[in-house]
Amino acid sequence: MQMNFNEERPIYIQISEGIEDAILSGAFQEESQIPSITELSVNYRINPATALKGINILVDEGNIYKKRGVGMFVAEGAVERLTFKRREKFYGNYIRNLVDEAKRLEITKDEIKTMIERGFEDEHRD
Secondary structure (H helix, E strand, O other): OOOOOOOOOOHHHHHHHHHHHHHHHOOOOOOOEOOOHHHHHHHOOOOHHHHHHHHHHHHHOOOEEEEOOOEEEEOOOHHHHHHHHHHHHHHHHHHHHHHHHHHHOOOOHHHHHHHHHHHHHHHOOO
């Protein structure tokens, strides 16, 4: 799991999202152990309380659970929950804004579809 901390968002949020990314990519499988708070704080040179705060977000959402004396593990169903969460966030952050701007510019649904298809095609040209 690699992270490049930026100053726009709190580090604990970036830790939480980095672990989410690792779960979604399959780097951390459901029921597998994730790095400890100590490992995270040493590897990323952050305060252990900051790492804990990021992990606790995932615990509160039911995506990580703690086995006392053993460590922290990815919960069963975490991939499905995280996928749903990220899709909803995608809709809210991108699609709503896209539709609002399209309406302001009087771009039709068909034109938007064409633009999106072009975007997927452009992706493969690199």
